[in-house]
Amino acid sequence: MDFKTNAQPTGGAALAFLNATIGYDRHPALHHVSASFPAGSMTAVVGPNGAGKSTLLKAAIGHIRPIEGSVQVSGCRRTEIAYLPQLAEIDRNFPLPVFDFVAMGLWHRRGAFGGFRRDDDEDVARALAGVGLIGFEQRPLDTLSGGQLQRVLFARLALQDAPLILLDEPFTAIDDRTVGELMDIVTGWNAEGRTVVAVLHDLDQVRRNFPRTLLLARQRVAEGDTDAVLTPEHLGAARHYIEAWDEAAPYCKVEPAR
């Protein structure tokens, strides 16, 4: 196990789970998981439904506190992490144009009250151009297609200028061309030194684009180089895992790690 939690980030921030048990209502969604995401790395998180992939990301940004163990972010504050949820609870009927929505990504620079300067406007325009949405500035959110909304969310992520980027199934229900373009953006973020963690289901895509992989099935099945992780044995082991909670499951006896 290599925990590079104290290593100085090279542009990116590092994330580490130390024997973390994270769950809902005392049932663990992740059971004694240790995993590390070094600064500047690009890691895919894969596993069957209910394996705890989304829970892992939510714990990283602090939305869920671990029952046991710890989640450590080094190199940036928790609130500086850029996070793309699986089902963003966006009210698309709210009368807000795309420009204003994307500009939320500048929260850290401008906060609740700071005025927008010309370079802010230019940054927003550049972010929109980066995701191929030039000319969409004044479009209301409810006129966007699913793929266009995902591009808008990517533009906002880019504006956040975060050292650690967490993506929860960013390519679900999106056509191949859009997936390709968005994947290039993600690769570009990593090339800039940002740490990227993405929950994905398409194993071919993971093999093509992600150097590291974490395979989860409520517990860590395997972690490391993608080719060494996505082996038939490991995938078979992950597939055997049982999704349902056992209401009468005995309490875990494992001693908490010191």
Added chain:
Amino acid sequence: MTFADLLSVFSDFAFMRRALAGCLVLSVAAAPIGVFLMLRRLSLTGDAMAHAILPGVAAGYLLAGLNLWAMTAGGLVAGLAIALLASAVTRLTPLREDASLATLYLVSLALGVILISARGSAVDVMHLLFGSVLAIDDTALVFIGIVASITVVAFAILWRPLVMECVDPGFLKAVGGRGAIIHVAFMLVMVLNLIAGFQALGTLLSVGLMMLPAASARFWTRRLGTMTALAMLLAVIASVIGLTASFAANLPSGPAIIVAAGGLYALSVTFGPMGGLIARFRPARHRTG
């Protein structure tokens, strides 16, 4: 009687001038609250809160008579208590916010009516529930002015996080914005405005000056800023029409203003270009791309 004659009531009678000034200031403060209540799908929350402040107002009235500050303090305490209790019940139990608010405001309203009927008369109840232009004296006008000033400043500070909290609460939470605090601040401003409005409009109808213009403005524009400004304008128009009609036909002022706002709402639903009935059923030509 011409339109000019009707408007002359404002120059002829000091109490009408005060009522007009009060309603105009209220319109400016209440409209943005209504817009956000509508966009947050909390339209009925405003209504519930209007009921909820009644026992507080009634308690103030019983202790100190028609004293503005006593009734305001009572209303504020009751409104905040209900708002905080409702969110506490929502957060700590499986009950949703609408259900917990509904139970609390009904109890609150019942308590309020019991309090008033224990000591006062039916006239008092009517006065508190539906307001009276005659009640707007200089003290009330000053109070409305203070509340409106607080509201404008609060919105200047809250606007951006409030928009984010409405559109994408998860994002606001992730970047470290305090959604709960923003929500409570917004509710506080709303309760203040309800109390400021109750003398002119009554506790039950003061929420109308928030909701009706906001709902009407939605049919005319898709821009948040324009919508808010338009809601203010519509509230002002409804106030002028309602007060004039109230004087001319000897109607209670609060209901007259709200009915006027209802007329503007009907016009908006019919003729509004953003989803209004005519725009909807007229066969629209489409563009090529």
